[in-house]
Amino acid sequence: QVQLQESGPGLVKPSETLSLTCAVSGYSISSGYYWGWIRQPPGKGLEWIGSIYHSGSTYYNPSLKSRVTISVDTSKNQFSLKLSSVTAADTAVYYCARRGVATLDGFDYWGQGTLVTVSS
């Protein structure tokens, strides 16, 4: 059974960097698939942040690209998100998820999500 679990600080100060990790169990990241981050501001819809392939190739939402870094650590079977220069607009529930390699594939496994609040 594939499971994903987000972890990281729940409170980040404005202008600082948000850092989250997604630990994957039940599947080896190095075996394939895309691994992504999606966020959802309170009471609002879903926004794709970016994805990383197991090889390390990354794809970012252009609206966030200048501030986002996604990396993978196959030795720990986890991948990470860093979002710099955060503002209150970055307050959201952050989800990590797995997506199949075919273009037609959606995100089939998701973490439970973690709320990150940006506030001083």
Add this chain to the structure above:
Amino acid sequence: DIQLTQSPSFLSASVGDRVTITCRASQGISSYLAWYQQKPGKAPKLLIYAASTLQSGVPSRFSGSGSGTEFTLTISSLQPEDFATYYCQQLNSYLLTFGPGTKVDIK
């Protein structure tokens, strides 16, 4: 960017009703569309991918259709556990986008 719109934004229905949600893309996306269900406080759940392929384990009362710019999600007989918000997602471009969501509530 490929924009997605959903209609209606809100739907009130009764158990046993047939429910249809529409998703429209700002440009043709072939069959590169997925549907998700999200319940309050929970992560989204993949229901359908490739516009009409049911994800493993999803009840057969859910179905999807369409291609190009217009897509539909149909629930043939609404069950109590189906009251949730439904999102479409386009997978045609590297910039993945979601629709704004349709909330299905109890009448």
